[in-house]
Amino acid sequence: MKTAVVSEHGTDAVKTPPATAAWRAYAGTAGAVDEKELIVRFLPLVRNVVDRIKLTLPPHIDADDLYSVGVTGLIAAVRKYDPEQGNTFAGYAAMRIRGAVLDELRRMDWCPRRTRARARKLKEGINTLEQRIGRTANEDEICEEMGLSHAEYAKCMEEARPVTFIALDQHSEGEESEGASLHEMLADGNDTTGRETLEKQELLQLLTQRMADLPDIPRKILAMYYFENMRLAEIAAVFGLTESRICQIHSQTILGLRAFLGRARNR
Numbered sequence: 001m002k003t004a005v006v007s008e009h010g011t012d013a014v015k016t017p018p019a020t021a022a023w024r025a026y027a028g029t030a031g032a033v034d035e036k037e038l039i040v041r042f043l044p045l046v047r048n049v050v051d052r053i054k055l056t057l058p059p060h061i062d063a064d065d066l067y068s069v070g071v072t073g074l075i076a077a078v079r080k081y082d083p084e085q086g087n088t089f090a091g092y093a094a095m096r097i098r099g100a101v102l103d104e105l106r107r108m109d110w111c112p113r114r115t116r117a118r119a120r121k122l123k124e125g126i127n128t129l130e131q132r133i134g135r136t137a138n139e140d141e142i143c144e145e146m147g148l149s150h151a152e153y154a155k156c157m158e159e160a161r162p163v164t165f166i167a168l169d170q171h172s173e174g175e176e177s178e179g180a181s182l183h184e185m186l187a188d189g190n191d192t193t194g195r196e197t198l199e200k201q202e203l204l205q206l207l208t209q210r211m212a213d214l215p216d217i218p219r220k221i222l223a224m225y226y227f228e229n230m231r232l233a234e235i236a237a238v239f240g241l242t243e244s245r246i247c248q249i250h251s252q253t254i255l256g257l258r259a260f261l262g263r264a265r266n267r
């Protein structure tokens with residue numbers, strides 16, 4: 001649809017109003033099509049692209065996360081598609097969806113791209129060497145072929161070593177099992193056993209009794225320092241002693257308590 005721009009002298013020019021990406025994408029179809037409707041129509045394309053990429057990925061990658069990223073690629077395609085470039089919208093959208101998913105995979109990748117490039121170069125070099133000699137190459141031959149020292153070769157092999165990811169929510173007997181998940185089987189480092197709890201309670205009782213038997217000044221120094229949060233200088237002012245003397249009494253008392261607890265554990 002065209003509009004004429006008319007001045008007082010008559011029709012000056014004929015111009016085409018700017019059209020939205022959705023209108024351009026569906027030019028010639030019956031009825032108006034907005035961006036939201038166009039996105040909904042092409043959602044199956046996102047699933048198709050993601051499913052094809054997922055075939056080459058390890059099982060720990062969540063396809064639903066990639067699907068969400070693919071939808072953002074579809075939205076960008078709807079808004080930026082230009083039919084004048086000669087591409088179909090489906091082809092252009094597939095390219096944008098794939099690009100968005102690959103960018104997300106690079107962001108999620110724990111391994112630097114330079115390390116992956118070195119590993120790929122090493123693999124290609126070994127394949128070329130073994131095809132030429134017709135057998136499995138040894139380390140010396142690979143180092144000579146790649147121009148690497150044995151230390152550099154060992155480093156490359158360490159970087160190229162495959163890593164296996166295991167989903168913690170997966171059942172130990174397989175996905176179809178109803179048994180405990182791997183997450184439930186992992187030991188909790190913060191958890192304490194009943195024996196450890198009893199030992200701790202016993203040590204606290206022994207420590208309480210030992211502190212009750214301390215001389216008056218050391219016992220009060222510990223109480224002021226640990227329970228009343230007083231500084232050593234403040235404690236020294238209370239007893240009329242120097243701060244260094246209070247520090248000495250504190251240190252000697254703590255060492256004595258530690259030695260007592262150590263003997264108690266070894267009994």
